[in-house]
Amino acid sequence: MTLKKIAVPLLAMIVFLILWELLVWANGWPNYIMASPSDLPAAYARFWELFIVMGWQTLWRTVVGLLIAIAFGVAVGMIMGFSRTMRDALYPLLVGFNAIPKATVVPIVALLFVGAHDFNTILIAFMISFFPIAVSVSIGLSTLEPEYRDILRSLGASQATIFWKIALPKTLPEFFGALKVSVTLAFIGTNLMEIVSPHGRGLGALFDSGKTNSDYPLMFAVLIALAFLGIVLYYVVVALEKIFAGWAER
Amino acid sequence: MTDWLIDIKDVHHAYATDAGPLPVLNGLNASVPEGGFVAVVGPSGCGKSTLTRLIAGLMKPDTGEVWLHGERVKSPRSTVGMAFQNPVLLEWRTILKNVMLPLEIVPTKMTKAQQEERARHLLDLVGLKGFEDKRPSELSGGMRQRASLCRSLIHKPEVLILDEPFGALDAFTREDLWQTMHALKAEEPFTGVLITHDLREAIFLADQVVVLSGRPARTQYVMDIPRDGAPKIDDLYTAEAADRLNILRHQIEIAQGRAPAEDTVA
Numbered sequence: 422m423t424l425k426k427i428a429v430p431l432l433a434m435i436v437f438l439i440l441w442e443l444l445v446w447a448n449g450w451p452n453y454i455m456a457s458p459s460d461l462p463a464a465y466a467r468f469w470e471l472f473i474v475m476g477w478q479t480l481w482r483t484v485v486g487l488l489i490a491i492a493f494g495v496a497v498g499m500i501m502g503f504s505r506t507m508r509d510a511l512y513p514l515l516v517g518f519n520a521i522p523k524a525t526v527v528p529i530v531a532l533l534f535v536g537a538h539d540f541n542t543i544l545i546a547f548m549i550s551f552f553p554i555a556v557s558v559s560i561g562l563s564t565l566e567p568e569y570r571d572i573l574r575s576l577g578a579s580q581a582t583i584f585w586k587i588a589l590p591k592t593l594p595e596f597f598g599a600l601k602v603s604v605t606l607a608f609i610g611t612n613l614m615e616i617v618s619p620h621g622r623g624l625g626a627l628f629d630s631g632k633t634n635s636d637y638p639l640m641f642a643v644l645i646a647l648a649f650l651g652i653v654l655y656y657v658v659v660a661l662e663k664i665f666a667g668w669a670e671r
Numbered sequence: 672m673t674d675w676l677i678d679i680k681d682v683h684h685a686y687a688t689d690a691g692p693l694p695v696l697n698g699l700n701a702s703v704p705e706g707g708f709v710a711v712v713g714p715s716g717c718g719k720s721t722l723t724r725l726i727a728g729l730m731k732p733d734t735g736e737v738w739l740h741g742e743r744v745k746s747p748r749s750t751v752g753m754a755f756q757n758p759v760l761l762e763w764r765t766i767l768k769n770v771m772l773p774l775e776i777v778p779t780k781m782t783k784a785q786q787e788e789r790a791r792h793l794l795d796l797v798g799l800k801g802f803e804d805k806r807p808s809e810l811s812g813g814m815r816q817r818a819s820l821c822r823s824l825i826h827k828p829e830v831l832i833l834d835e836p837f838g839a840l841d842a843f844t845r846e847d848l849w850q851t852m853h854a855l856k857a858e859e860p861f862t863g864v865l866i867t868h869d870l871r872e873a874i875f876l877a878d879q880v881v882v883l884s885g886r887p888a889r890t891q892y893v894m895d896i897p898r899d900g901a902p903k904i905d906d907l908y909t910a911e912a913a914d915r916l917n918i919l920r921h922q923i924e925i926a927q928g929r930a931p932a933e934d935t936v937a
């Protein structure tokens with residue numbers, strides 16, 4: 422069973438790589454148009470130290486941005502979930518903010534906090550990823566059927582007790598659904614900053630140096646490394662979901 | 672003062688809506704003695720659920736008074752148990768933990784072991800022995816409603832408020848649950864208020880049936896049901912029961928405005 426669970430996606434990945442290789446081979450594309458999987462090991466072997474250092478920089482800044490997004494998103498979601506007035510007041514602001522393409526915010530942030538690379542990157546990762554969390558928590562809380570509330574309220578339970586015993590656990594499945602989206606978004610945010618405002622840190626910077634040196638296999642190797650980090654974080658979230666909201670699975 | 676456990680005196684209530692105040696209760700009076708079981712029937716939307724929320728202290732009436740056990744109700748109190756049409760069990764808890772939920776809120780003298788024993792006993796009483804460790808999603812609608820009844824009784828409430836608890840169930844399951852209610856009543860000393868749309872359910876379970884008028888609701892008609900001996904479903908098919916059902920049906924038609932009002936002995 423578990424063997425199958427690992428074998429199936431692994432097999433799918435191998436098939437994908439073979440198809441990719443075949444596609445490049447059949448079209449006779451040279452390296453500077455499209456690298457093939459067989460070019461990648463060489464790229465990794467040559468720059469493995471850089472991949473580890475840069476990969477770690479991308480990873481930790483994404484995770485920190487994401488953690489701040491969770492704290493902020495849950496707080497905003499709670500405020501909007503419990504108060505109708507706050508929901509009416511904050512929703513248009515949030516939607517408007519979310520509608521701004523973050524690529525346009527990157528140069529502004531980079532100018533605003535010149536030299537604070539880590540801070541800037543984390544800020545963008547946070548800004549791009551908190552929205553789904555805030556929305557899911559606020560919807561989860563505001564759509565709680567009144568009977569759920571009444572069951573505890575009729576016994577004299579406080580708002581805080583109702584939140585901990587009912588509202589919070591009931592919102593967890595939606596929260597984790599949003600978190601899966603946010604993980605991906607946070608990566609996009611980190612890399613946007615690393616690529617658009619290059620300061621020699623993170624996989625985004627490595628990608629950029631591949632571009633300036635016309636090292637196409639390196640660029641593709643970075644993409645694959647990013648995908649790998651994304652998959653790892655995604656499955657961390659899935660594991661947490663299993664632990665805290667496994668009951669929602671049918 | 673009085674020997675009423677629940678005493679509702681001239682209650683008026685209106686909801687604030689976009690179209691202005693919507694009067695829902697209009698001078699409602701009702702009293703239930705200790706150990707009594709009252710069924711409240713009335714047209715849909717007339718204010719029955721509103722009445723339960725007032726008794727439970729979840730809301731305050733605009734004017735009028737609600738008294739429980741000689742105390743004016745101003746806020747929720749732990750001596751009340753509630754169950755609704757929707758069983759609202761918590762999906763992340765087992766049935767046993769769901770039933771024990773009120774004991775996490777209400778102060779109790781029971782030890783943990785006693786609490787669990789009581790929960791298991793109640794589950795046994797309603798026919799859910801062996802389902803203690805199941806999740807709500809693994810139970811049928813009727814079984815969930817049984818668990819919900821156990822939860823509403825676990826903290827030994829003085830007053831049990833049931834808002835159409837069997838409304839969503841099929842006829843056979845409903846009759847089963849009526850028997851279960853009688854079994855619970857025989858063991859647990861509570862005073863009950865049952866909101867229902869089912870007149871047969873009302874006369875089978877209650878010792879008094881209150882008919883509310885259409886919205887805004889006031890007490891339109893009260894019928895006492897004598898209780899003697901063990902209740903059987905067959906009792907619903909006697910001539911006496913048919914008479915009662917006819918009177919009640921007629922009163923509902925008046926409440927709905929489908930039959931002319933006449934002088935009724937309230």
Ligand SMILES: Nc1ncnc2c1ncn2[C@@H]1O[C@H](COP(=O)(O)OP(=O)(O)OP(=O)(O)O)[C@@H](O)[C@H]1O
Nearest residue numbers: 686687688693695714715716717718719720721722
């Ligand atoms: N929170 C609220 N705000 C505004 N109007 C409400 C609110 N709750 C109920 N009402 C209105 O008050 C009236 C009475 O509602 P209530 O739920 O008490 O009726 P009910 O007798 O329980 O109805 P049903 O038999 O369908 O359950 C209805 O017309 C309803 O639309």
Ligand SMILES: [Mg+2]
Nearest residue numbers: 719720721834
């Ligand atoms: Mg109702």
